[in-house]
Amino acid sequence: MHIAEGYLPPAHAAAWAVASAPFVVHGVRALTREVRSNPESTLLLGASGAFTFVLSALKIPSVTGSCSHPTGTGLGAILFRPPIMAVLGTITLLFQALLLAHGGLTTLGANVFSMAIVGPWAGFGTYWLLRRFGAPLMVAVFFGAFAADLSTYCVTSVQLALAFPDPGTGFAGALAKFGSIFALTQIPLAVSEGLLTVLVMRLLTQSSKGELLRLGVLSKVTGKDKGAGRAGASGEEKEAAAR
């Protein structure tokens, strides 16, 4: 659930837009580079964007007695890195802001910052660290997607608490209030998103082994679970693919 249209004071809305813009611009360049050097990745890019589309359209009931929706940004961040996800997430947010009156144009910058920037980075960071410490692929994917989902809504809570501090208790009081609305509601949904991302990744390991090898999600040594350093591995694989 994103910040609704007009619900951030103009100064905050502008500040978040300025903060988000460089990430999205950088993302667009990363995306064009990826498509140009690996035209065959277009399909999987489309599938990652589609996953975000599906998940952010599903409003699911949660333990707090309210509804929210997952974000689906963890998968693309793990596959293609966060900059590319910044673009795909922004497209999803634009669709919802323009056609569904969900989120908004004035709050787009803030919503992009939470869902398309912090979420993917938190998800990818969690995934990368877990893989670094030798966690199995699917465990890392689950917690990566979980972190991407939950962190998005923690950021939303912070953004609103900054804009609307509690008259008595200030920022902390408002953060507790918005946190109980967004972050708490999101916990079971983040578990669901983690499980769904694991499901899609399982299907991908069966259907698209070559792509996952090239992207460094699977490593060449065993064909599956050994967590080789992603950065080095993906470089080698690109060369291998070029040959």
Next chain:
Amino acid sequence: MSRNAKINTLLLLVVAALAVLPLALGLGDHKEEPFTGADAQAETAITELKPDYEPWFSPLYEPPSGEVESALFALQAALGAGVLAYYFGLRRGRRQGEARALAAAEGTGGAADAADVGPAAARGTGAAG
């Protein structure tokens, strides 16, 4: 069902359970309007924190009714699901085609080999489903 398919089904069942349990356990009963959107609740919280706040911009286009809005949300999900299904279908078809071409290239008795690929591919799809 293969082990793979069982795990995938189990994952889907847990996700479904996580969504249904809050409804089944009546976790929204303490609210006047159970299971409203978290964004609407945030709007209420904002008016509590700052009663004089007025949204200074309204959506350029707002679905005229709940029905139209749900249609557009369904459209969004359908678009996404369609592209995902296309992706996995294409992959599976390609893999089967490759297996068949490989068998045809290797096989001297092409017809017998092609018949062999059938059940093998079916096993493969069982694992994928």
